[in-house]
Amino acid sequence: MTQKKKNHIWNPAAEKMARPELEALQLQRLRDTMGYAALHVPFYRKLFSKEGISPDDIRSLPDILGIPFTTKQDLQEGYPYGFFAVPLKDVVRLHSSSGTTGKPTVVGYTRKDLDIWSELIARLLYAGGVSQEDIIQISFGYGMFTGGFGLHYGAEKIGAAVVPVSSGNTNRQIMIMKDFGTTALVCTPSYSLFLAESIEEAGISKDDLKLRFGLFGGEPWTESMRRQIEKRLGIQATDNYGLSEVMGPGVSYECLEQKGMHLAEDHFLFEIIDPDTGKVLPPGETGELVITTLTKEAVPVIRYRTRDITRIISEPCACGRSSRRMSKPSGRTDDMLIIRGVNVFPSQIETVLMQMEETDPHYQLVITREGALDELEVHVEIKDAFFSDEMRVMNELAARIARNMKNALGLSAKIKLVEPKTLQRTEGKAAHVLDMRRHLKNR
Ligand code: DLL
Numbered sequence: 001m002t003q004k005k006k007n008h009i010w011n012p013a014a015e016k017m018a019r020p021e022l023e024a025l026q027l028q029r030l031r032d033t034m035g036y037a038a039l040h041v042p043f044y045r046k047l048f049s050k051e052g053i054s055p056d057d058i059r060s061l062p063d064i065l066g067i068p069f070t071t072k073q074d075l076q077e078g079y080p081y082g083f084f085a086v087p088l089k090d091v092v093r094l095h096s097s098s099g100t101t102g103k104p105t106v107v108g109y110t111r112k113d114l115d116i117w118s119e120l121i122a123r124l125l126y127a128g129g130v131s132q133e134d135i136i137q138i139s140f141g142y143g144m145f146t147g148g149f150g151l152h153y154g155a156e157k158i159g160a161a162v163v164p165v166s167s168g169n170t171n172r173q174i175m176i177m178k179d180f181g182t183t184a185l186v187c188t189p190s191y192s193l194f195l196a197e198s199i200e201e202a203g204i205s206k207d208d209l210k211l212r213f214g215l216f217g218g219e220p221w222t223e224s225m226r227r228q229i230e231k232r233l234g235i236q237a238t239d240n241y242g243l244s245e246v247m248g249p250g251v252s253y254e255c256l257e258q259k260g261m262h263l264a265e266d267h268f269l270f271e272i273i274d275p276d277t278g279k280v281l282p283p284g285e286t287g288e289l290v291i292t293t294l295t296k297e298a299v300p301v302i303r304y305r306t307r308d309i310t311r312i313i314s315e316p317c318a319c320g321r322s323s324r325r326m327s328k329p330s331g332r333t334d335d336m337l338i339i340r341g342v343n344v345f346p347s348q349i350e351t352v353l354m355q356m357e358e359t360d361p362h363y364q365l366v367i368t369r370e371g372a373l374d375e376l377e378v379h380v381e382i383k384d385a386f387f388s389d390e391m392r393v394m395n396e397l398a399a400r401i402a403r404n405m406k407n408a409l410g411l412s413a414k415i416k417l418v419e420p421k422t423l424q425r426t427e428g429k430a431a432h433v434l435d436m437r438r439h440l441k442n443r
Contacts, residue, residue: 008256010126010158011119014266015321022322023061026269029294030064031055037300040085043070043078044302064269065280069290069303072105075245080106083299091298096144097244104144107244108298114153116295120250120264121154127255127262127319128238129213130184132159137177139187139195140218141167141428146248147218151186154250160184167191167427170198177209184213189221189229189237190430193361196232197421206234217241217249219429220329220347224354225361226258239328245304246291252326260313260325267295270326271303272312275333286311288333289326307333309345337433339367339374342411346432349378352408358386358397362423368436376413378405384420 009015017025034055037044048054053067075083084091091108109117130136136155140147148166155162165176167187173195176182185192192214199206211233217240230237241261242251251268252261263270269292272281281287289306293299308329317325331345338344346365353359362381367374380401388394398415405413 008126008129008131009319009321010123015123015262015323017266017322019322022265025266026294027058027061029266030061030269030292031058033292033294033296033300034058034067034302037085037302041083041300043074043083061269064271064292064303067303069278069305070301071305072245072307075105075301076103079103081108083301084108085300086110086298093149095146095149095244095248105245107146107247110297113247113297116267117150117247117250118153118157120247120253120267121151122157123264124240124250124253125151125154125158125160125184125215127253127321128184128215128240129236129256130155130158130160130215134183134213135161135163135181135210136184136186137163137165137173137180137182139165139167139173139185139191139427145428146242146244147186147188147428150242150248150250151215155186170195170427171202174199174202174204177211178204181210183210184215185211185233185235186215188218188426188429189216189225189239190219190361190425191427192216192229192233192237193225194425194427196229200232206232209234211235214238215240220331222347222350222354222361223328224351228354228361241308241326241329243306243308245306246293246301247296251291255317255319255321257317257319259317260327262317262321262323262325263312265323268293270312270324272310273305275307275309283314284311286327286330289329309333335433337365337367337376337435339376339411342409344409344411348409349405350432352404353378353380353401356401356404358382359401360420362421362425363432364423364434365432366434366436374437376411377416378413379416379418379423381420381423382417387419 038048090110092111093109096104096106138151142148214235214237226237238254240249240253242249252263254261271290272287273290275288289308289310291304292302309331310329311327313325330347336343360381364379366377394417398417401415
């Protein structure tokens with residue numbers, strides 16, 4: 001394993017700002033954002049006047065509690081430009097969310113928004129070990145997804161050599177990685193694992209590569225998956241979170257301590273609420289993340305419900321940054337599966353699978369309904385070394401997985417073992433769930 005680079009901070013003045021100073025800055029920016037949104041976004045103008053809210057009422061950060069939430073549905077109803085606070089002549093870039101649930105949401109950036117975005121990506125890259133000496137291969141999709149272009153401009157800002165390969169064409173990715181001497185890889189965690197698998201298959205040893213750091217994000221992944229990626233690629237892997245509705249990557253980023261993602265608190269305000277009641281939870285409790293943008297010009301959002309489930313960590317980090325951190329999101333409120341009344345997140349199933357040495361983190365959950373009863377079938381890839389032609393051996397393994405799942409989650413599932421490398425791989429975000437009940441409902 002490479003030597004740890006610590007305290008590698010891009011913008012110490014901002015990232016190590018004393019908390020009282022940071023909170024005063026947040027308050028000032030919150031009031032400015034509210035005044036700005038009331039003036040330029042009809043949705044907020046109407047909302048504030050209906051609720052009798054004025055930016056002058058915000059005298060301390062907790063005063064934000066009186067403001068109603070903004071939801072994904074609100075943004076969708078404004079499709080495409082309803083939430084824009086500036087005329088299109090001032091917009092220099094447009095991105096959109098993937099739109100797997102209904103209409104996509106369209107987000108715009110002014111030149112100042114792009115400058116701030118690059119600044120936050122520069123912080124992210126330094127935190128993950130990357131500097132101007134690195135050759136950074138960006139294997140996120142370049143397109144409407146914010147991953148590719150988002151990382152790109154921050155990487156140029158710090159002066160790294162950027163290889164904008166985008167996603168897909170795995171053989172070419174590996175060739176470039178080897179021939180160009182890539183030192184830092186940027187993609188989704190699931191794609192990094194697929195790359196690791198393909199590199200091994202091609203008979204390339206990790207010692208033939210110069211990779212040292214992996215900066216991943218865009219989807220949930222577990223600690224055990226991180227360990228596996230680090231081992232197979234010989235890198236230090238950090239996690240990065242963000243969402244297009246508030247900017248894209250750069251909202252929070254992990255440092256090499258690998259103990260949660262530092263929140264970019266000078267540009268966003270973070271809260272954790274109970275997703276059922278909407279009440280703000282006490283510090284440290286797990287709930288839904290709510291974000292308010294503090295400096296966005298093109299599309300400011302106030303108290304946006306992300307639907308991501310996480311926890312805020314307030315204890316100081318050994319890296320010296322003063323920001324609080326968020327733990328790895330365990331899933332989304334709309335990802336939660338209710339199977340025969342049991343609430344489960346795909347990440348919990350992944351954790352059970354990853355605790356067993358025989359299984360790979362490639363799995364698919366297929367949920368169907370037989371009459372009134374939900375059935376969960378888990379398709380699991382078995383590692384090459386453990387795959388057997390003997391039925392008895394495979395049945396015994398399937399029974400053990402089913403038992404572990406029952407013990408950990410209280411859920412019975414049918415386990416279907418599949419041969420190594422047979423489940424579909426993705427170049428972007430992995431799709432682990434096939435919920436056939438949704439198709440039934442939609443008919
Ligand atoms: O995924 C932005 C991004 C790109 C972040 C690259 C990091 C790296 P969207 O496509 O709008 O934006 O998807 C946002 O993805 O609400 C989470 O549910 C999920 N997500 C993003 N990063 C993480 C992460 C980008 N590190 C949605 N862990 C978010 C878990 C994540 N989930």
